[in-house]
Amino acid sequence: MGFRSLSPYIWPIYGPWMAASLGMSILLVALPIVLVGDGHGYTVAALVAGAGGAGAAVAALPVGWCTDRWGPARVGAGSLVAMIAASLVMASVARPVTLGIGHLVFGGGSLGVMLSRQSDLTRRIPVTLRGRAMSLMGGTMRFSVLFGTAAGGLLVDLAGARWTFLVAGMGAAVGLPAVLPGVRNPDWEVAPVGVRGPRMARVIRTNRRHLLQAGLFGMSSMTAREGRMVLLPLVGVALELRPATIGVLVASGYAADLLLFPVSGAIMDRVGRLAAMVPAYGLLAVGLLSLMAADSATGVLLAGLVMGLGNGLSSGSLFTLSSDLAPEEGTASFLSAVSMLTDIGRVVGPLVVGLAAGRWGLDAAAVALAVAMALGLLWLVFMVGETGERDGRPVMRGSVR
Numbered sequence: 451m452g453f454r455s456l457s458p459y460i461w462p463i464y465g466p467w468m469a470a471s472l473g474m475s476i477l478l479v480a481l482p483i484v485l486v487g488d489g490h491g492y493t494v495a496a497l498v499a500g501a502g503g504a505g506a507a508v509a510a511l512p513v514g515w516c517t518d519r520w521g522p523a524r525v526g527a528g529s530l531v532a533m534i535a536a537s538l539v540m541a542s543v544a545r546p547v548t549l550g551i552g553h554l555v556f557g558g559g560s561l562g563v564m565l566s567r568q569s570d571l572t573r574r575i576p577v578t579l580r581g582r583a584m585s586l587m588g589g590t591m592r593f594s595v596l597f598g599t600a601a602g603g604l605l606v607d608l609a610g611a612r613w614t615f616l617v618a619g620m621g622a623a624v625g626l627p628a629v630l631p632g633v634r635n636p637d638w639e640v641a642p643v644g645v646r647g648p649r650m651a652r653v654i655r656t657n658r659r660h661l662l663q664a665g666l667f668g669m670s671s672m673t674a675r676e677g678r679m680v681l682l683p684l685v686g687v688a689l690e691l692r693p694a695t696i697g698v699l700v701a702s703g704y705a706a707d708l709l710l711f712p713v714s715g716a717i718m719d720r721v722g723r724l725a726a727m728v729p730a731y732g733l734l735a736v737g738l739l740s741l742m743a744a745d746s747a748t749g750v751l752l753a754g755l756v757m758g759l760g761n762g763l764s765s766g767s768l769f770t771l772s773s774d775l776a777p778e779e780g781t782a783s784f785l786s787a788v789s790m791l792t793d794i795g796r797v798v799g800p801l802v803v804g805l806a807a808g809r810w811g812l813d814a815a816a817v818a819l820a821v822a823m824a825l826g827l828l829w830l831v832f833m834v835g836e837t838g839e840r841d842g843r844p845v846m847r848g849s850v851r
Contacts, residue, residue, distance in 0.1 A: 456575075456579075461628050462629070462631070463570060463587075465624075466563050466567060466628045466629050467563055467587060467590060467625075468593060468625070469594070469625030469628075470559070470560045470621075470625060471595055471598065472594040472595075472597065472622075472624075473533055473537065473619060474502060474556065474598070474618075475598025476598045476599075476601055476602040477502065477602070477615070477618050478679045479599045479602030479679075480603070480605065480606050480618075482683045482687070483602075483606050484544070484549075484606060484614075486684070487606075487687075492803075493804040493807075493808045495804065496800040496801060496803050496804025498550045499553070499679075500676075500797050500799070500801050501549075501551070501554040502553045502556055502557030502560070503557055503672075503794075503795070503796020504554055504557065504796075504797045505555055505556065505558035505560075506560060506561035507797060508554075509561050510565070510789040510790030511650065511786050512786075513561060513565050513566070514782045514784075514785060514787065514789075515650055515782075515783065517566050517569050517786070518780060518782040522566035522570040522632065522782075523633045524633055525562050526629040526632075527626060527633050528562065529559040529560070529563045529566070530559065530563060530622050530623070532559035533556050533619060534619045534623050536619070537619025537622070538616070539552045539555075540618075541611075541612045541613075541619075544611050552615075556618070557796070563625065564789075565782065566629075568773070569781055569785055571583055571587065572773045573781060578719065580773055581718030581719035581723070581726075581770050584715070584766035584769035585711050585766030586712075586715065588711055588764075588766035588767070589707075589765050592708050592711060592761075592765060593708060595701075595704045596704035596705055600698055601697065602614065603683075603694050603696045603697020604698075605617055607692060607697075650780070652780075653779075653783040657775070657784055661775075661784065661788060662791075664771050664772045665787070665788045665791025666791065666829055667826050667834060668789075668792030670825055671768065671792075671795065671823060671826045672768075672795030673796075673799040674738065674795075674819045674820070674826070675761065676795060676796045677818075677819040678737075678819060680803045680804075681807075681812065681815055681816060682741075683700065684803065684807060685741060685750055686747075689744075689747070689750070691747055691750075699750050702751055702754055702755060703755055703757055703758030703761070704758060706755050707758050708762065709762060710762030711765035711766065713726075713762075714762065714767065718770055722838050724830070724831065724836055726763055730761070730762075730763035730767065731764055731826065731830075733757070733760025733763065734760035734823055735820045736820075737753050737754070737757030737758075737760060738753075738757065738816050738819045739816060739817070739820050740752065741753040741816045742813045742817070768792060771834070775837060776788075799819065802818050803818075803819070806818050
């Protein structure tokens with residue numbers, strides 16, 4: 451079995467996640483540009499940009515609880531509606547507080563879409579195909595981010611902030627038709643609907659070791675990943691580049707991502723999870739450090755490409771790691787707890803960038819993110835290890851007792 455066997459899931463599973471990712475990526479580039487352009491400092495811009503991660507972290511456990519009880523389709527549909535409503539609020543009142551609250555809700559909705567799709571996919575796909583299935587989930591996200599990051603800067607340049615925020619909501623709206631059949635016909639879903647699974651507290655307690663293994667690595671890697679999404683536009687602003695140019699430079703890194711996501715899944719399934727993840731996240735750290743030497747658009751482009759290569763090779767790795775360790779029962783509850791820890795990194799990354807850049811400059815922010823990634827790699831190698839399949843059996847698997 452290969453990527454072709456995943457084709458039935460393109461529209462119902464990957465489609466909504468692509469739509470949500472498109473909206474999130476537009477905002478991640480547009481918000482720092484708009485706020486700094488309006489005279490607000492790096493710290494304010496980073497805090498508002500990080501609000502999406504905060505929303506995801508806050509929403510993680512409730513979303514997991516709802517998904518285990520009401521089904522992925524209903525949670526996915528509700529999450530997309532929340533994203534659309536948030537974009538309307540942001541477009542109506544484009545002030546830092548309103549933008550922060552809107553991005554908070556938008557991020558929570560994005561998490562709902564991601565977790566509901568991942569939960570359904572985890573139940574459907576055998577472990578021997580999981581790396582490729584999850585790398586395709588990461589790859590479809592990168593496809594959306596490629597266009598979303600370019601569009602974010604271009605829209606700000608050509609249409610202004612209000613239309614940019616509206617387009618972000620329109621991107622989320624594209625995913626609604628894909629989840630509505632599951633809302634009308636819950637039997638289509640593998641995930642149980644209306645059936646009480648194990649209590650979330652019991653799932654977390656009995657799987658706390660695996661939860662910490664996946665969650666702490668996810669937190670450190672997401673700190674670096676999400677931080678770079680804020681850092682790159684700020685470096686472009688500091689170099690006095692046009693918003694459209696900044697968007698293209700950020701998108702170029704995701705073009706490199708797209709080239710490697712099939713390779714990532716194949717390596718994880720055929721060689722091992724660590725064989726893909728260690729060099730991938732190492733490249734991300736190197737790219738962050740190389741950003742310190744960027745004094746022109748070309749320098750930003752080269753640093754972004756290095757980070758893009760690393761990010762592409764790690765495509766779907768966090769999804770795969772958490773799915774490897776998830777229990778058979780209470781899958782969504784476990785994945786939501788892992789996601790909550792991971793999404794703390796989505797808050798910490800932009801916050802580190804804002805505080806470090808505001809106090810010591812953008813170079814200090816790049817170093818801080820690289821250190822966070824290096825610590826995560828040490829945790830992955832020495833505390834997590836290999837989680838894939840050996841001799842036809844999973845190396846690790848969660849449980850509910």
